[in-house]
Amino acid sequence: MKKRISIFASGSGSNAEEFFKHFQNHPSVEIVSVFTNNKSAGVIERASRYHIPHHVYNRTFWQTGDVILDILAEEKVDYIVLAGFMLLIPQALVKQYSDRIFNIHPALLPKFGGQGMYGSNVHKAVKAAGESESGITIHFVNEEYDRGTIIYQESCALSPEDSAEEIAAKVLKLEHKNYPKVVEQEVLK
Ligand code: GAR
16 A cells, blocks of 8 residues: 655645655655645646646635545545645644654754744845855654754755845755655655
8 A cells, every 4th residue: 555645835836746756656655635725826737737636725724624634534645745835734633643744944943943934034034144054954743833853954055145045946956856755765664
């Protein structure tokens, strides 16, 4: 029986697409669905290109997560991957999928994490702090933003001239290179 993964994403979905590619025709892991809270998210078009079904549920549904949990059970989902998902995961889901929800954060946690620290906000903060490096953190999700157990980190050097956009591009490259591989290793342990 293949391990079944659902991807949650709110935006462009470039990381999600790396998962679609990586696990296409994979012998033991399958991406079974995408959930988004944003009906205009780029991830919807990307999922359609790979014939992966998607579900759109607005913010209200993410307060309790009941409906979402029901669908995950119907789809027999084993693991959840957050790929640029911008809402807090409901308690019931964290409980049900304890140590089975992955997140990627576009900085070296515990620095530059917490509420409000997502997407370009993170890179602007890294730039403002004059950091000489940034990177990625892949971690399990618990009840607090960006506080779950860290599974993997990788850093990249920054130069003082790098803009926040250039920092974002360096970090995104690391995300694409590592996120599917690290999840694959974990789910096949
Ligand atoms: C990624 O950089 C991811 O690390 C970040 O959102 C971006 C999504 O890009 N996630 C967070 O900031 C979560 N706190 P994508 O839609 O192109 O994959």
